[in-house]
Amino acid sequence: DQQVKQNSPSLSVQEGRISILNCDYTNSMFDYFLWYKKYPAEGPTFLISISSIKDKNEDGRFTVFLNKSAKHLSLHIVPSQPGDSAVYFCAASAFQNQAGTALIFGKGTTLSVSS
């Protein structure tokens, strides 16, 4: 049973437009959520995170929104750039992401940004 779901395997966006990547979760114990970006032949790179006490967190062009009642989060990239083309993983953990708590990952969404 998948606890973290990324239902869109791929997304194509034009440069300069907004990219919206979605993630759903089923475990109500999750209280910390992260997005990782992965380029081919590299490990995942931490992008942005959000605690369950917030509903929005912003870092430059990246914003993560959390809707706890719907158990849904989304990553917005504005404006999208060709260098953003990568696989994006949504991940979740329980217990405020204290070290020692494993991450549960979704299957990833491949974002392609065309110029």
Next chain:
Amino acid sequence: EAGVAQSPRYKIIEKRQSVAFWCNPISGHATLYWYQQILGQGPKLLIQFQNNGVVDDSQLPKDRFSAERLKGVDSTLKIQPAKLEDSAVYLCASSLRLAGSSQGTQYFGPGTRLLVL
């Protein structure tokens, strides 16, 4: 600051052979994780260490997989004997341990791509 180092980057073996992977975490990171990523899937935790002690190995196939973190720094993951379904990328990650904070962000190494023939 140096990142998480892993070696080798690629490994091809035949089934029933053994293989070992090495990981050096970010300096000062007490927590170390090994993940398995099968093609088309997200990473799945195999084992996590806090210093040199095991925190969670519930998803480690212990009949063939073993891992250790001697001296609480470097770690090795071993598969013996390997099966075809072990073909995957093996990722090592590390994080700081700050009790009561949200500084558990995990930083990943480049991974070791294993192909079992």
